[in-house]
Amino acid sequence: MIRTDALPKAQGALAYAPDVQLPGMLWAAYVTSPHPHAEIRGLDTAPAREVVGVVDILTADDLPALLPREPEPGRPLLATRATRFVGEPVAVVAAETLQAAREGAARISVDYRVLPAFTDLEREFPHWPTPEEMRSHPQVNAHVHARRGDFDQVARTADHVHRELYQTAMVAQVPLEPHACIARVQGDDWYVLTTTQTPFGIREDLADKLGVPQERIRVEGTWVGGGFGGKNEALLEPHALLLSRRTGRPVRLALTFREEFLFSRTTQPALFWMESCLKDGRLVARRTRLLLDTGASLPGRDFALGYSLGFTLGPYRLEAFELEGYALRTHRPPFGPHRAPLAPQCTFASESHLDSLARDRGEDPVAFRLRHVWRPGDRTALGQVVGPFAAEAGLRRAQETALAWKASAPPGHGVGVALGFWSTGTGAGGEARLTLSPQGLVLLQGEREIGNGSIWQGLPGVAATTLGIPRKPWRCATAIPGTLPSIAGSGGAGPRRRSATPWRRPPRASGANSPDGPPGPERWAWESGAGPSP
Amino acid sequence: MAYALHFPRTLDEAFRLLDPEGTEGALPLAGGTDLLPAVEAGRWHPSALVSLSRLPLGTFERTEHEILIGGTLPLRRLEREPDIVRLLPGLVEAIREVGSVPLRHRATLGGNVVRASPASDLLPPLLALEASLDLRSRDGTRRVALGDFLRGSWETTLRPGELVERIRIPVPRPSSYRWQRVRPANDISQVGVACALASSDGRSPWRIAAGGVEPHPQRLPGAEAALSHEDPTPGEIEEAVHRAVEGSRLKDDRRAGEEYRRHLLGVLLRRSITSTVSRARTMGGRGT
Amino acid sequence: MRGDLPLTLRVNGSEQTLPAVPADTKLLDLLRWRLGLKGTKEGCRTGGCGACTVLVNGESVLSCLTLAREMEGQEVTTVEGLSGTAEAEAVQRAFVEAGAVQCGYCTPGFVMALVSLRRERRDGPPDLPTLASELGGNLCRCTGYYSIVRALAGLLAAPIPPELPKSTFSVDPGRSP
Known part of the structure; x- marks a missing residue:
């Protein structure tokens, strides 16, 4: 299928958020913290105000007068008494030119007193902590514990228990298009044009962060230069809007690549204690204990903990399992939405562990997986019945390919096989409006095309096919929040499935999680400030 | 952040602009691919940049025993220059790994040498190839061996008001450059090893240099001395690896740890020696 | 010479x-803010991504480092x-037809870098691994x-590699030419 947006993109003819310029626009730049944890003893903006072209400077001191209510404690729009991570915004400078804004930002002097910082999970936790240690640990954001059967019991009677520690590093999604937005506040009209996967989500977030009713906020999306889950949260928009409100002029704010790494939302390091029990040559039980660094995030931003921990069990048959994890607040950049939150890390730990287990037994790692992988009719750890499942066929195909590569690989090259899986279609419902006229089909919905084609071409295609009308001509448009009810954002292939649901026949009932289906985990506990919110 | 920008059209004008008594903190600007982002990031604060783009420094000459590369000749020109490809294969291998093609359309060999980045991929082969520099100033031209020019990380013995007029490299030199990186393209090597074969004069014909060592790319005299002739035995190669690893202080930074670099140094040295030996055969023996 | 001076250059032929x-x-x-040519994208601004690639005197150059x-x-x-010329269209069409344009932010940079590489190789096209490797900056x-x-x-007009072993992309330092 030829994408209709592809040629104009290749010609450089489509505008992305960083390309937009409004008449009378001011340019803004951040002052960010160079320290992971420091007390702000003073902040002198006077030298910045002397820079020719500097129009306005926003600091934490200005916020109370601008915000109708206190923002959520511990999540300041700008660092107040202390900074919580390297890259945290401390001030924003608006100027007639970007150079003046950057020059102004460089001249703001902040008097920091460096405080001890918690930035190294491994050093802080050389061993899996005891429940007593964690009960009183000030950095714990959330705790999740789930099990089926008794892992310790199985381990006592197992032939072999394989124990390993895996660690993963920070990962930033860094789309090639940095975050950028232009805000224009006129009276009660809070308008922002931004690069986002989810204009409706940004509006909700802005209403929450600024204390402005949603109906006064208009969020318009542009073409998105890569999102990967990282353009779901209002990061720069609040600052640009507040500066626009104060100056009465449109304000453009964009992240530098350095800021993109630090200030946009990322995956932070994690430690995985993996344990697997073997009995008569079969994998029968697994326990994963996870410490997840959620950076300078508060409870509620740790959704990935419960969401992804199950991936460490892999798509493999198990008689018993235990999953336990803690999300910890540290002085690293905030954890937040990103591509398949934590699933690659969990898969890395699980699959590497499986490889090493197979190697220990002297068994081919693919053969070992084939002996254990789910087949249709098996039960997942959470008790769902496995429907049609391509993992076995996929593994066999991967094995063939890997062997072919191995045969032609130059010296020093190796091959490996890993099996990952991911759940989709788990988001909230969506809504779209279809208009059919002699000119064609117009589909109005609430999400932005992020590059995979699912919005721009996929949705109208689903609509046309479902309605049995010719596929073309058709057009897909994104609603400006306020014109349609709330619609979830675009992540991967999810939106097509989600937004398409209302006009599709209801799916045939499956055994999955039905009341009389197999039981889920015997114990499922969640303790968090905000609870799980996948 | 603001700086003045000059475009001198003669060397005399350039020397005047670079003169420490004239403009304080004036820096010569060649391709700018390393200097400009460093200035934009606030790591350097020149009061003026003196562009070399209008000066007659983009020359290329080949004599019987030398290749003379003008200070501002872009790297992409060099890697496509038949004489360099034929006579200095190890240098070409390194140049092709610097940044990307669009970057190499502007980046220069002179600029790379003067910036003296401790992570430079060009310094190891230039050291192994026994490159020397013609440094031009108002007072004339002085010639300095590259090994004497490098003084430390980002530090050279370049005097204010001096420019790299030419880089001189003896030819032909069977040579090779072997490297390891996180990402093959558009990255900087964790370790790079260059070997070249020169005339022996009774001592070892091998010239070996490595990057990824402290404090900046260095010759490895111990390894050189372990190889007494052009076609070393496996035992001699292992001795060279042993001496290289023992005699070097490996870097330990965000690109790679010390232990991994030590491993790489040995692996890459073996590969570079082997490759140089096979090149010496196809190029018809050692260089001058 | 401190201060803002006028500049005369040719952009897209004029x-x-x-x-x-x-x-x-x-x-x-x-290009972007004085001349309104927003097809040249701003990515990393440090020479690491290739999104800002333009041609200077016909050769690809990173406009963020110039x-x-x-x-x-x-x-x-x-x-x-360049768009509308036969050489650009060939490259753009190849990208569109191969599904190589997704979010599209990197694509203009790829097009410019590739056009430059094709101009440099008038003597004959390089092989696929060489071309892929020379686009490594994008x-x-x-x-x-x-x-x-x-x-x-x-x-x-080369056969499409059915799978992608690592050696398709990297020049393996271990192999002696």
């Missing part, structure tokens, strides 16, 4: 004189100036590069 161009203005910013005033009297070509975060390799194969 001569432009811009009053008051500051010394530290990058070519990228001049001072605007260095362009005095030079010929600059952006994706806007990052794409969406495709995983396979569709881009398909586009290159299409341009070279």
Whole structure:
């Protein structure tokens, strides 16, 4: 299928958020913290105000007068008494030119007193902590514990228990298009044009962060230069809007690549204690204990903990399992939405562990997986019945390919096989409006095309096919929040499935999680400030 | 952040602009691919940049025993220059790994040498190839061996008001450059090893240099001395690896740890020696 | 010479004189904000991503690493100036047909870099691994590069590699030529 947006993109003819310029626009730049944890003893903006072209400077001191209510404690729009991570915004400078804004930002002097910082999970936790240690640990954001059967019991009677520690590093999604937005506040009209996967989500977030009713906020999306889950949260928009409100002029704010790494939302390091029990040559039980660094995030931003921990069990048959994890607040950049939150890390730990287990037994790692992988009719750890499942066929195909590569690989090259899986279609419902006229089909919905084609071409295609009308001509448009009810954002292939649901026949009932289906985990506990919110 | 920008059209004008008594903190600007982002990031604060783009420094000459590369000749020109490809294969291998093609359309060999980045991929082969520099100033031209020019990380013995007029490299030199990186393209090597074969004069014909060592790319005299002739035995190669690893202080930074670099140094040295030996055969023996 | 001087250059075939161009203005910013040519994208601004690639006198250059005033009297070509020409269309069509355009932010940079490489090789096309390796300075975060390799194969009329062993992309330092 030829994408209709592809040629104009290749010609450089489509505008992305960083390309937009409004008449009378001011340019803004951040002052960010160079320290992971420091007390702000003073902040002198006077030298910045002397820079020719500097129009306005926003600091934490200005916020109370601008915000109708206190923002959520511990999540300041700008660092107040202390900074919580390297890259945290401390001030924003608006100027007639970007150079003046950057020059102004460089001249703001902040008097920091460096405080001890918690930035190294491994050093802080050389061993899996005891429940007593964690009960009183000030950095714990959330705790999740789930099990089926008794892992310790199985381990006592197992032939072999394989124990390993895996660690993963920070990962930033860094789309090639940095975050950028232009805000224009006129009276009660809070308008922002931004690069986002989810204009409706940004509006909700802005209403929450600024204390402005949603109906006064208009969020318009542009073409998105890569999102990967990282353009779901209002990061720069609040600052640009507040500066626009104060100056009465449109304000453009964009992240530098350095800021993109630090200030946009990322995956932070994690430690995985993996344990697997073997009995008569079969994998029968697994326990994963996870410490997840959620950076300078508060409870509620740790959704990935419960969401992804199950991936460490892999798509493999198990008689018993235990999953336990803690999300910890540290002085690293905030954890937040990103591509398949934590699933690659969990898969890395699980699959590497499986490889090493197979190697220990002297068994081919693919053969070992084939002996254990789910087949249709098996039960997942959470008790769902496995429907049609391509993992076995996929593994066999991967094995063939890997062997072919191995045969032609130059010296020093190796091959490996890993099996990952991911759940989709788990988001909230969506809504779209279809208009059919002699000119064609117009589909109005609430999400932005992020590059995979699912919005721009996929949705109208689903609509046309479902309605049995010719596929073309058709057009897909994104609603400006306020014109349609709330619609979830675009992540991967999810939106097509989600937004398409209302006009599709209801799916045939499956055994999955039905009341009389197999039981889920015997114990499922969640303790968090905000609870799980996948 | 603001700086003045000059475009001198003669060397005399350039020397005047670079003169420490004239403009304080004036820096010569060649391709700018390393200097400009460093200035934009606030790591350097020149009061003026003196562009070399209008000066007659983009020359290329080949004599019987030398290749003379003008200070501002872009790297992409060099890697496509038949004489360099034929006579200095190890240098070409390194140049092709610097940044990307669009970057190499502007980046220069002179600029790379003067910036003296401790992570430079060009310094190891230039050291192994026994490159020397013609440094031009108002007072004339002085010639300095590259090994004497490098003084430390980002530090050279370049005097204010001096420019790299030419880089001189003896030819032909069977040579090779072997490297390891996180990402093959558009990255900087964790370790790079260059070997070249020169005339022996009774001592070892091998010239070996490595990057990824402290404090900046260095010759490895111990390894050189372990190889007494052009076609070393496996035992001699292992001795060279042993001496290289023992005699070097490996870097330990965000690109790679010390232990991994030590491993790489040995692996890459073996590969570079082997490759140089096979090149010496196809190029018809050692260089001058 | 401190201060903002006028600059005369040719952009996409026509001569432009811009009053008051500051010394530290990058070519990228001049094109985007003074001339409104937004097809040249701003990515990393440090020479690491290739999104800002333009042609200077016909050769690919990173506009984020180039001072605007260095362009005095030079010929600059952006994706806007190239689009519509046969050589650009060949590259753009190959990308579109191979599904190599997703979010599209990197694509103009790829087009410019590739056009430059094809001009350099008038003596004959390089092989696929060489071409892929010489495009290594252009990052794409969406495709995983396979569709881009398909586009290159299409341009070279080369067989599309059915799978992607690592050696397709990297020049293996272990192999002696």
